[in-house]
Amino acid sequence: MNWIAIGHIDDIPLRGARCVRTPQGKIAVFRTAENEVFAIEDHCPHKGGHLSQGIVHGRAVTCPLHNWVISLETGRALGADQGEVHTIAVRNEDGELSIALESLMLAAAE
Amino acid sequence: MTHKTEKLVIIGNGMAPGRMLEHLFELAPGHHEVTIFNAEPRVNYDRIMLSPVLSGEKTYEQIVIHGDGWYIDHGITLYKGHRIVAIDRAAKTVTSDHGVTESYDKLVIATGSVPFILPLPGKDLPGVVTYRDLDDVNAMLLAAQSRQKAVVIGGGLLGLEAAAGLAQRGMDVTVLHVMPTLMERQLDPAAGYLLQKAVEERGIKVICKANTRAIVGESRVEGVELEDGCIIPASLVVMAVGIRPNTGLAKEAGLAVNRGIVVDAGMQTSDGDILAVGECAEVGGMVYGLVAPLYEMARIAAFHLAGDRSPAFAHSDTPTKLKVTGIDLYSLGDFADGDDRQEIVLRDATAGVYKRLVLKDNRIIGTVLYGDTADGAWFNDLKKKGTDISEMRDTLIFGQAYQGGSPLDPLAAVAALPDDAEICGCNGVCKGKITGTITDKGLTTLEEVRAHTKASASCGTCTGLVEQLMTLTLGDRYNPAAVTPMCPCTELGHDDVRRLIKAKGLKTIPAVMQELEWKTSCGCAKCRPALNYYLVCDWPDEYADDYQSRFINERVHANIQKDGTYSVVPRMWGGVTSSQELRAIADVVDKFAIPMVKVTGGQRIDLLGVEKEDLPAVWADLGKAGFVSGQAYAKGLRTVKTCVGSDWCRFGTQDSTGLGIRIEKFMWGSWTPAKLKMAVSGCPRNCAEATCKDIGVICVDSGFEIHFAGAAGLDIRGTEVLGLVKTEDEALEHIVALTQMYREQGRYLERIYKWAKRIGLDEIRRQILEDRDKRRAYYDRFVFSQKFAQVDPWSERVSGKDKHEFKPMATVGFPQAAE
Numbered sequence: 016m017n018w019i020a021i022g023h024i025d026d027i028p029l030r031g032a033r034c035v036r037t038p039q040g041k042i043a044v045f046r047t048a049e050n051e052v053f054a055i056e057d058h059c060p061h062k063g064g065h066l067s068q069g070i071v072h073g074r075a076v077t078c079p080l081h082n083w084v085i086s087l088e089t090g091r092a093l094g095a096d097q098g099e100v101h102t103i104a105v106r107n108e109d110g111e112l113s114i115a116l117e118s119l120m121l122a123a124a125e
Numbered sequence: 126m127t128h129k130t131e132k133l134v135i136i137g138n139g140m141a142p143g144r145m146l147e148h149l150f151e152l153a154p155g156h157h158e159v160t161i162f163n164a165e166p167r168v169n170y171d172r173i174m175l176s177p178v179l180s181g182e183k184t185y186e187q188i189v190i191h192g193d194g195w196y197i198d199h200g201i202t203l204y205k206g207h208r209i210v211a212i213d214r215a216a217k218t219v220t221s222d223h224g225v226t227e228s229y230d231k232l233v234i235a236t237g238s239v240p241f242i243l244p245l246p247g248k249d250l251p252g253v254v255t256y257r258d259l260d261d262v263n264a265m266l267l268a269a270q271s272r273q274k275a276v277v278i279g280g281g282l283l284g285l286e287a288a289a290g291l292a293q294r295g296m297d298v299t300v301l302h303v304m305p306t307l308m309e310r311q312l313d314p315a316a317g318y319l320l321q322k323a324v325e326e327r328g329i330k331v332i333c334k335a336n337t338r339a340i341v342g343e344s345r346v347e348g349v350e351l352e353d354g355c356i357i358p359a360s361l362v363v364m365a366v367g368i369r370p371n372t373g374l375a376k377e378a379g380l381a382v383n384r385g386i387v388v389d390a391g392m393q394t395s396d397g398d399i400l401a402v403g404e405c406a407e408v409g410g411m412v413y414g415l416v417a418p419l420y421e422m423a424r425i426a427a428f429h430l431a432g433d434r435s436p437a438f439a440h441s442d443t444p445t446k447l448k449v450t451g452i453d454l455y456s457l458g459d460f461a462d463g464d465d466r467q468e469i470v471l472r473d474a475t476a477g478v479y480k481r482l483v484l485k486d487n488r489i490i491g492t493v494l495y496g497d498t499a500d501g502a503w504f505n506d507l508k509k510k511g512t513d514i515s516e517m518r519d520t521l522i523f524g525q526a527y528q529g530g531s532p533l534d535p536l537a538a539v540a541a542l543p544d545d546a547e548i549c550g551c552n553g554v555c556k557g558k559i560t561g562t563i564t565d566k567g568l569t570t571l572e573e574v575r576a577h578t579k580a581s582a583s584c585g586t587c588t589g590l591v592e593q594l595m596t597l598t599l600g601d602r603y604n605p606a607a608v609t610p611m612c613p614c615t616e617l618g619h620d621d622v623r624r625l626i627k628a629k630g631l632k633t634i635p636a637v638m639q640e641l642e643w644k645t646s647c648g649c650a651k652c653r654p655a656l657n658y659y660l661v662c663d664w665p666d667e668y669a670d671d672y673q674s675r676f677i678n679e680r681v682h683a684n685i686q687k688d689g690t691y692s693v694v695p696r697m698w699g700g701v702t703s704s705q706e707l708r709a710i711a712d713v714v715d716k717f718a719i720p721m722v723k724v725t726g727g728q729r730i731d732l733l734g735v736e737k738e739d740l741p742a743v744w745a746d747l748g749k750a751g752f753v754s755g756q757a758y759a760k761g762l763r764t765v766k767t768c769v770g771s772d773w774c775r776f777g778t779q780d781s782t783g784l785g786i787r788i789e790k791f792m793w794g795s796w797t798p799a800k801l802k803m804a805v806s807g808c809p810r811n812c813a814e815a816t817c818k819d820i821g822v823i824c825v826d827s828g829f830e831i832h833f834a835g836a837a838g839l840d841i842r843g844t845e846v847l848g849l850v851k852t853e854d855e856a857l858e859h860i861v862a863l864t865q866m867y868r869e870q871g872r873y874l875e876r877i878y879k880w881a882k883r884i885g886l887d888e889i890r891r892q893i894l895e896d897r898d899k900r901r902a903y904y905d906r907f908v909f910s911q912k913f914a915q916v917d918p919w920s921e922r923v924s925g926k927d928k929h930e931f932k933p934m935a936t937v938g939f940p941q942a943a944e
Contacts, residue, residue, distance in 0.1 A: 020935075021937060026929060028672070030673040031673050034933050035934050035935045035937060036937070037937055037938045039938075047647075049646075069677070070673070070676065072645070072649045073649075080685070084649075
């Protein structure tokens with residue numbers, strides 16, 4: 016697997032998100048209240064809202080456009096809504112974060 | 126019924142005479158011309174609920190039993206703040222300390238009781254209070270603001286409730302109790318011990334067997350000295366050592382007085398035209414302090430006054446309950462040890478449960494329950510009926526649900542109660558009366574049941590039982606969740622959360638979630654912005670705004686659009702701009718290739734399609750031209766729209782533009798429950814469309830007509846008139862106070878018109894227009910809050926705050942050359 020460094024965990028506010036630009040589009044990287052880090056496509060399955068702009072709670076984010084709630088673990092919409100975004104593997108080594116290139120390419124291939 | 130009427134004069138306006146009048150108006154409507162003298166300067170309120178007012182769980186307004194309107198509707202003359210100083214039985218008149226003399230055909234004395242004051246040195250020092258009425262509560266609340274030390278003398282019901290309330294208000298409280306265990310008159314030592322532990326867990330120190338020698342202090346109270354010479358420092362001392370019937374007036378009038386004013390079973394004193402009810406009355410050799418027998422006296426007296434002398438007062442035991450949230454305690458009857466008595470005891474130390482039944486001849490004569498009081502009503506019923514319990518003796522202590530092997534379902538337990546089982550101890554309402562009234566009158570809400578039956582309308586501890594009866598009677602038609610929870614993270618509604626934030630002094634989102642038992646670890650997108658607003662509003666100087674709990678618009682100070690770009694709206698005070706400002710906007714539009722420029726409904730210019738990463742640079746350029754953020758994204762003050770007013774318009778009556786700008790400059794930056802839009806029109810032609818705004822002003826020749834609670838969105842509503850004021854200063858003061866009242870009471874996302882509908886227009890007018898002190902207090906709190914709110918978010922971010930918000934964390938995977 017090919018890991019690409021994207022920065023330090025402290026670059027992301029607690030219960031917050033930042034986005035990472037890639038040739039295949041934006042990725043949203045989240046830091047939960049428990050200091051877990053997740054990465055998913057920055058593109059809500061509903062109307063394409065930027066998930067990195069949403070409110071982070073538990074292991075989920077609420078899209079700023081129409082309040083869909085997306086699981087950071089699975090990328091699936093929670094509750095009654097149906098839809099899914101790609102998740103991207105993240106590695107956290109003493110706070111230094113990197114994302115997996117393979118999963119990126121996979122996301123792009125589909 | 127035209128035949129009038131007997132002149133009925135009542136001395137005292139507490140719960141007993143209030144209840145008596147309710148019965149009387151039902152039994153003999155229109156037969157009496159009623160005059161009440163109340164030494165307290167207010168209407169009849171629920172004295173049992175003073176403890177929740179002290180602790181902050183209720184407000185005074187919520188415990189009023191009869192509002193002013195009730196007295197007007199029944200043609201009652203109410204003298205507030207009049208103390209009766211003399212009864213002339215020969216002339217059949219009473220005279221108040223303000224010199225008012227009224228004659229009577231029938232007189233009811235309901236002077237209640239007075240707190241017992243220990244004859245200690247220093248008892249008259251400022252800072253020593255009793256716990257009896259709202260004035261005492263207000264005195265304690267004032268003292269509690271210091272958050273210093275308090276001593277409560279007396280570990281009975283009132284003393285413990287006072288201590289719990291003061292502790293919840295942030296005071297360091299010590300309870301001194303002369304006996305070896307707390308509440309020894311109602312609890313046996315085992316339950317007293319558990320109670321002491323629970324009280325101490327709340328951070329309250331308890332000293333039993335404490336003999337007080339003196340209250341010390343120079344010009345005001347400084348501490349309490351015990352018999353052993355040790356001094357406990359205190360800036361507040363509450364004496365709660367008991368009450369005694371207030372009989373002075375009756376004694377002077379020559380009525381028979383023993384411990385209380387002696388009355389017969391029909392509530393008549395030794396004078397045939399004078400009755401006495403309540404804590405001041407002594408009937409069958411007993412005086413009473415709990416509400417149930419007092420209400421029974423009220424009922425008997427009403428029959429008497431209506432001409433029916435047959436009902437007679439009969440003694441019955443009343444259970445004691447402690448109104449401290451989280452401490453469940455129930456005590457009834459006689460629980461002293463004795464040779465002819467047996468007892469059944471159940472202890473569960475881990476669950477903190479203690480139950481004890483005292484039996485005589487196979488019948489319950491006393492009950493003490495601690496920790497689990499659900500079966501209190503059932504035990505009470507068995508005791509009252511003298512049921513022989515030998516058949517179920519083995520399982521009796523486990524409670525009703527255990528009998529006959531039926532499952533432990535609280536609903537089944539209530540269903541199994543007989544129709545004459547007492548549900549509401551305060552008001553003596555039995556099960557059959559509640560279920561019957563629900564069916565007969567088609568009641569579907571708890572409020573209706575309270576109004577029609579009085580059940581659960583006093584201390585409220587039986588509310589759960591009443592709700593279960595409603596569920597049994599109505600099935601699915603009753604929705605017990607009358608309070609809509611804020612979100613799935615909690616059972617509490619917005620109002621409860623707001624009140625508890627204040628009452629418990631919660632100042633961070635994690636503290637709120639911990640103390641109010643949130644069901645999720647860090648909330649959701651619904652509750653977090655609401656909590657953040659409530660905390661910003663309630664603790665403007667102490668709370669650190671949590672940006673991660675704000676919606677994106679309020680985090681980046683622009684409005685997110687469907688494509689992920691943002692719109693930017695600079696503030697144009699009162700909708701007035703200039704060539705220099707317009708030029709600066711034009712330059713920004715060109716420089717950042719902003720695709721759309723649009724004028725908004727609130728007289729502002731909207732720049733649409735700005736990339737997020739460009740926002741700080743756009744603001745920097747706008748800032749150089751003198752612009753600040755227009756907060757067009759905020760749940761807060763947005764715009765004040767104006768017309769050109771008397772400066773230009775041939776119809777204008779006042780400087781509406783100037784007033785609009787003044788309001789906007791005063792109020793910008795303030796957060797509100799939902800967006801707040803205003804307008805000022807210079808004349809009733811209303812070109813600024815002020816009459817569909819959250820708050821609007823219509824200028825007229827004689828001054829400024831203030832409007833509020835309009836809407837022009839999903840709902841369309843014309844405004845209501847708050848009132849007319851003469852000067853601009855007054856207009857500003859009223860508008861600011863109104864906004865602050867809404868800020869403090871509104872539910873998050875609740876527009877002002879919905880809030881106003883909930884609170885009542887009259888109540889808002891009363892507080893803002895009529896009550897000058899309240900208005901000033903609201904105004905002052907708003908001004909204080911503005912010290913922290915009026916910071917331009919754009920210039921903050923231009924100078925580097927929250928940089929991370931506007932830049933990607935990284936850019937990866939692109940060929941190097943592209944950099």
